[in-house]
Amino acid sequence: MELKSNVPSGPIDQQWTRHKFEMKLVNPANKRKYTVIVVGSGLAGASAAATMAELGYQVKCYCYQDTPRRAHSIAAQGGINAAKNYQNDGDSVFRLFYDTVKGGDFRSRESNVHRLAEVSVNIIDQCVAQGVPFAREYGGMLSNRSFGGAQVSRTFYARGQTGQQLLLGAYQALERQIGLGAVKMFTRHEMQDLIVIDGRARGIVTRDMITGKIESHIADAVVLATGGYASVFCLSTNAKGCNTTAIWRAYKKGAAFGNPCYTQIHPTCIPVTGEHQSKLTLMSESLRNDGRIWVPMKKGDTRSPAQIPEDERDYYLERKYPSYGNLAPRDISSRAAKAVCDEGRGVGSTGLGVYLDFADAIQRLGEAKIRERYGNLFDMYERITGENPYQIPMRIYPAAHYTMGGLWVDYNLMSTIPGLFVLGEANFSDHGANRLGASALMQGLADGYFILPYTIGNYFASNKFEKLSDTHAACKSGESSTAVRVQKFLAINGQRTVDSFHRELGHIMWEFCGMGRNEKGLQTALQKLPALREEFWKNVRVLGEGEEINQSLEKAGRVADFLELGELMCLDALERRESCGGHFREEFQTADGEALRDDQKFTHVAAWEFAGDAKKPVRHVEPLAFENVHLQTRSYK
Numbered sequence: 001m002e003l004k005s006n007v008p009s010g011p012i013d014q015q016w017t018r019h020k021f022e023m024k025l026v027n028p029a030n031k032r033k034y035t036v037i038v039v040g041s042g043l044a045g046a047s048a049a050a051t052m053a054e055l056g057y058q059v060k061c062y063c064y065q066d067t068p069r070r071a072h073s074i075a076a077q078g079g080i081n082a083a084k085n086y087q088n089d090g091d092s093v094f095r096l097f098y099d100t101v102k103g104g105d106f107r108s109r110e111s112n113v114h115r116l117a118e119v120s121v122n123i124i125d126q127c128v129a130q131g132v133p134f135a136r137e138y139g140g141m142l143s144n145r146s147f148g149g150a151q152v153s154r155t156f157y158a159r160g161q162t163g164q165q166l167l168l169g170a171y172q173a174l175e176r177q178i179g180l181g182a183v184k185m186f187t188r189h190e191m192q193d194l195i196v197i198d199g200r201a202r203g204i205v206t207r208d209m210i211t212g213k214i215e216s217h218i219a220d221a222v223v224l225a226t227g228g229y230a231s232v233f234c235l236s237t238n239a240k241g242c243n244t245t246a247i248w249r250a251y252k253k254g255a256a257f258g259n260p261c262y263t264q265i266h267p268t269c270i271p272v273t274g275e276h277q278s279k280l281t282l283m284s285e286s287l288r289n290d291g292r293i294w295v296p297m298k299k300g301d302t303r304s305p306a307q308i309p310e311d312e313r314d315y316y317l318e319r320k321y322p323s324y325g326n327l328a329p330r331d332i333s334s335r336a337a338k339a340v341c342d343e344g345r346g347v348g349s350t351g352l353g354v355y356l357d358f359a360d361a362i363q364r365l366g367e368a369k370i371r372e373r374y375g376n377l378f379d380m381y382e383r384i385t386g387e388n389p390y391q392i393p394m395r396i397y398p399a400a401h402y403t404m405g406g407l408w409v410d411y412n413l414m415s416t417i418p419g420l421f422v423l424g425e426a427n428f429s430d431h432g433a434n435r436l437g438a439s440a441l442m443q444g445l446a447d448g449y450f451i452l453p454y455t456i457g458n459y460f461a462s463n464k465f466e467k468l469s470d471t472h473a474a475c476k477s478g479e480s481s482t483a484v485r486v487q488k489f490l491a492i493n494g495q496r497t498v499d500s501f502h503r504e505l506g507h508i509m510w511e512f513c514g515m516g517r518n519e520k521g522l523q524t525a526l527q528k529l530p531a532l533r534e535e536f537w538k539n540v541r542v543l544g545e546g547e548e549i550n551q552s553l554e555k556a557g558r559v560a561d562f563l564e565l566g567e568l569m570c571l572d573a574l575e576r577r578e579s580c581g582g583h584f585r586e587e588f589q590t591a592d593g594e595a596l597r598d599d600q601k602f603t604h605v606a607a608w609e610f611a612g613d614a615k616k617p618v619r620h621v622e623p624l625a626f627e628n629v630h631l632q633t634r635s636y637k
């Protein structure tokens with residue numbers, strides 16, 4: 001397998017402009033001759049499908065929810081970055097690029113990140129034109145707030161529901177094209193397999209989740225925008241339905257998987273309360289603009305927060321990272337929370353929690369202002385915990401949230417399978433070993449509105465496509481293997497629920513491949529996972545039939561894939577013998593507990609090639625060069 005990044009030559013700030021000019025175009029009248037499949041209708045998929053249809057391509061779009069409006073992008077709360085410099089506080093395209101490369105701990109591809117920063121400004125204009133109601137200042141200007149890892153205010157937001165408002169914008173654009181007949185929308189259809197013909201991605205196999213019908217869909221190119229896989233941890237901030245199925249099946253068909261172990265653990269989530277939970281709730285990072293994080297100075301201090309005087313509190317982020325304070329990046333803030341809890345200074349009944357306190361901000365700005373900024377987040381917290389955060393500090397703890405890893409793509413967002421493009425959280429592209437807050441929405445929309453529509457045209461104009469039909473042998477084989485798999489799940493008739501396997505998998509991943517990883521733990525996980533997988537295939541109980549709505553069957557398919565992916569994540573974490581960003585190998589840390597990279601050996605992307613079910617996957621590397629932001633030890637002190 002060859003990993004060709006296809007990064008254009010020349011100065012970094014001119015690469016994308018030149019590349020756009022040098023790429024071949026498809027003449028407007030010819031665009032309708034090409035059909036594109038887009039799997040996923042979240043921010044990345046909906047923006048791509050709508051834009052390509054607007055350009056004149058024929059688009060077929062798929063999602064597993066009953067409407068594109070329920071894609072998980074809707075959950076995004078805090079905001080979206082863009083280098084508009086509306087605050088006149090020193091922001092620029094280069095600064096956003098610099099912050100993102102540094103934030104990713106020097107493990108991302110410089111050219112992609114620069115392009116992302118360039119395109120960020122267009123995204124805001126596009127969304128404003130669509131009517132997305134971003135927060136505004138009294139005078140009508142768009143308002144900004146700060147997110148972690150930045151010393152400027154560049155985050156655009158719509159209260160605590162930015163993802164929802166952005167998705168409504170993309171959804172309207174998509175619906176318009178559905179109305180015009182340019183996009184054919186397939187809701188409640190789950191992609192089960194990728195169809196590869198003559199070495200190129202030419203279609204997908206889906207299961208209709210209402211009738212159980214399994215069928216093939218053919219196109220000239222396939223785009224996967226199927227989101228992240230943090231649900232491998234079972235308890236995460238992701239929706240229960242988030243999965244790895246589409247990208248995992250593509251991996252098994254030859255698409256390299258980039259940096260699978262790079263997971264983001266978000267520092268501000270409502271702590272776990274017990275085994276009954278099916279997911280965790282994020283408290284947006286935007287809250288760290290006004291909330292102060294602290295724990296008691298003394299171990300085992302069980303006094304209520306109000307009884308703990310100021311000089312007996314440890315505002316540990318402000319103490320350890322004075323220049324960024326409560327807005328230190330997520331990986332650093334998460335580890336700092338874990339460290340104080342490991343010392344026995346955590347709060348709440350489990351001891352796995354820290355305070356996020358708004359008392360100072362309320363005193364300074366008034367409760368009404370805080371309500372205006374974060375009202376829905378405070379309401380959500382109160383509904384879940386029964387505590388009023390205007391009066392009692394919130395309790396928060398880190399939780400699995402986002403996956404920087406995903407299918408490897410080149411500069412054109414094409415995977416190692418020609419004709420298979422991957423967008424949004426599903427690809428590995430821009431965030432290196434740690435994503436900065438408010439940059440996932442930016443990346444998904446950059447990919448869908450502004451990058452893919454150009455690069456896919458170049459692919460079409462550079463290749464010839466023979467007409468295919470869904471009776472092709474590759475389609476029939478994909479359909480029959482999908483049907484066999486469904487039957488296999490239903491026939492096992494074992495003793496354990498799918499959820500119980502998912503929970504056990506989550507425990508293994510959190511303990512051994514979570515916030516802290518080490519050689520011994522990862523080896524343990526690599527022994528436990530195959531055993532759990534074997535038990536799953538012998539002892540899972542999937543009730544109901546295949547020809548009806550069957551959530552147990554849907555979950556079984558996803559958990560089966562997670563059980564395989566978990567092993568690849570542990571293998572990747574084991575082989576990366578350094579600490580970087582969200583990947584903290586306990587053996588590699590500085591004297592004061594910070595991540596210790598090994599630039600000599602690991603300044604590269606690890607991309608894994610599937611070698612067969614019983615075989616160890618092959619690790620390939622794409623070397624990374626840092627010519628514009630020079631390698632340095634990341635410091636937020």
Ligand SMILES: Cc1cc2nc3c(=O)[nH]c(=O)nc-3n(C[C@H](O)[C@H](O)[C@H](O)COP(=O)(O)OP(=O)(O)OC[C@H]3O[C@@H](n4cnc5c(N)ncnc54)[C@H](O)[C@@H]3O)c2cc1C
Nearest residue numbers: 040041042044064073076078079191227424425438440441
């Ligand atoms: C609670 C929360 C808050 C967040 N807040 C922010 C924030 O403030 N700022 C920020 O930048 N980022 C935030 N993020 C991250 C960001 O929301 C996501 O990374 C981003 O929205 C992902 O978009 P996407 O289009 O790639 O995927 P998604 O929105 O997850 O869409 C995936 C799509 O793929 C479809 N799909 C998946 N699998 C299949 C399959 N097998 N077959 C068919 N269809 C399939 C789904 O139906 C869906 O349409 C947050 C994330 C969470 C969980």
